[in-house]
Amino acid sequence: MRSPEEAVAPAVVALARGLRAAGVPAGVDDELTLCRALGEVDVRRREDVYWAGRATLLRRIDDLSTFEAVFGLWWEGRRLEMVGATVAEQAESDPRMPGPQHGGESLPQFRHEGRSGHILDGEAMPALRPIELPSSADEQPGEGERRGVLAAYSPNEVLTESEKLGLGADEAAVVRRLADALRMAAPQRASRRRRPAGRVGRLDVRRTVRGSLATDGEAIRIARSHRTFRPRRLLFICDVSGSMERHSRVLLASLQGVVGADIKAETFVFATRLTRLTTTLGSPDLAGALDRARSAVEDWSGGTRIGEVLAELNAEWGRRGLARGAITIVVSDGWDRGDPELLSRELERLQRQSRRLVWLNPRPADLGGQPLAVGMRAALPYIDDYIAGHDPHAVGQLVRLVHGLGAGRAVRRQRPLSATSSQQRR
């Protein structure tokens, strides 16, 4: 006679393996917990098994759609190898559409669907990964626009069109220098945690009294503590559409080198939709993630919808406090095909949450002599610092700015930037 736990074990192992194959981390200890859980519920009822499995194997709501796909197949007794394909189909459908729902509830499920991790995190499962990499040749409008940060740093910049994934030797040098500069800039914020100090700092009553207990309650040594600092979050929102991609890629690669050291950065890239790169930033798959982000843009090369992208950022991430207290840096030329009013509104919201909103525009006057792109004009009133240009001077300006913005009192521009004032400053 087998115990109930033993009876369900093979099935539980199969489910967990199916989930792992689909990219949901489910450990062996989770399997054990599920076995125990199934001993407590009615294993003939789908609902009971579903909730037991969901409570034990699912760790974040973003993985829900994957979990439901895998669970559905598993419950029907079908082969779980098909899961990758099924999930990929879902991922390609509009994420705002209501997805498969559990228990027949009529909830506005799309809020979760929009967050599903394998789309936003760029951590696609194998089936999702595009096998043929999109060529960027048709997205590069021409020689004249391939200047940017890179050109500024290395005069003899020549890159073949076919090179996409790796960084060239000269590019790598630029990346290193930028990374060093950023590392130096590491902005900080005051932490609420205090640390024992020597002779300076605030009186630490607890440690003073504690020390005095050894000397019959006479405080012979005064203990002090000083405040500590932690890295302040940098939130990068980088335009990767068309020729902006080159500028952004150098910046991102630089970030890759410094994240974790003293820099805490969240990174998003966008063209027509938002992709979160942070989870990928530390891994070697940055190039792959960038390519995936770009593959979503091909029909839009040359134009972006910054307003919509910012709205998505605010709704999905801003509400959870990602931008709160962060130094937000938008890297874009402001060449926007969307609604400028939406852009203003969402940027204002983002600015209110951020400690400081910096806009880095590497291609300020690139648009056939027009003074400023429409999107840029709409954005200006809500920007604390506008940095234009693609020379070392501009990048140095950004680094200096970021460095000065860390601890201390938050400062905000009293008079909004306008198109004329920024024109004059350039």
Add this chain to the structure above:
Amino acid sequence: MGEALAAERYLVDEGLATVVFLALRLRKPLLVEGEPGVGKTELAKAVAAASGCELVRLQCYEGIDVHHALYDWDYPRQLLHLRGGGTGALYSEEFLVRRPLLEALERPGTVLLIDELDRADDEFEAFLLEFLSDFQVTIPEIGVIRSDRPPVVVLTSNRTRELHDALRRRCLYHWIDHPDREREVAIVRTRRPELPEALVRQVCAFVEELRWLDLYRVPGVGETLDWAQALHTVGDGELTADVAERTLGALLKAREDVERVRRGHLEELAAKARDAVA
């Protein structure tokens, strides 16, 4: 389980009932996430009340440390003890100040609510790991304190920060969603029995429609309760655009949302809500 919680005026769907049941049976901590206002904290209170346990609550904040969460020494008393010529050990249970975690550990049969864990920092989360896996703590001066009957632990998070996987692995996980309309009606009816049913139904229909709009801050059940109360106080038992406009502040907490609903949808939504009920 569902009935026991309903007796405490906390209505759950089958999923949450199953998960709470499992958390109690398996003695696993329960990590609850969800939008603000869906009743995460209330869940812990209801579980405590339903199981007849005492609720011990630890509110997290940045910089929370062992001395705020676990234990501290009562230095002033130790000092007085010394000055008064007292003898005996200074670091004994007598001078121990018990903070919520230790309290929950020492008193059998408690529900421990660790609220808004995402507000605490990484260091505290790491400290919790040890606590949650073994339900024992080490106080250097006294020794190891462990519990034969570990407390029921409910952790909540608003996802302002991603919690570590190591912590998630030690917990059962549940995402509380906004309730569907029928359940929300039931919740409001349970919590505010004095309100007329017709109004409650209209309010819930209105709020349900509202949740489909792309609002910045989607109202939770808490706001629905407040708003229903406000409408009842101001109006005459009917959801009209006029009364709704005056009380909208109880429901929507972001200026943009209030303006948006006021400008575009109020009349239409109110009519729709009345129709849905009639």
